[in-house]
Amino acid sequence: GAPRHDCVFIENSDSDEPGFTGLHVAQVFLFFSFKHKDIMYPCALVHWFSTVSDVPCEETGMWMVEPDFWRGRPILEVIHLDTILRGAHLVGAAGPHFLPSDLNFTFSKSLDAFKMFYVN
DSSP states (O other): OOOOOOOEEETTTTTTOOHHHHEEEEEEEEEEEEETTTTTEEEEEEEEESHHHHHHHTTTTOOOOEEEEEETTOOOEEEEGEEEEEEEEEEEETTTTTOOTTTTTOOGGHHHHOOEEEOO
């Protein structure tokens, strides 16, 4: 089947803020582990997202995020699984446009079809 590439909330070790302001959002591309000096390290390769504003959307009361890119490439990082708190549900922000009418549009393409997302 199609890859899922679920999104997750990750603890922000630089913040003591409560709620969403104390979290990061990322999309998981790959789970893996490796062993170094007889210690197993469970990891994930993630694509980072950043908040669009310092406050939630006025219309919905929901935070908005967008995927991070540098020179057109996604900002990826390997993280330890212990930093993942839970799954995150992102809803594409279509803005004034309609959702894609392409019959081939599926859930597996939704994170590539939108530029911004509401954090549900």
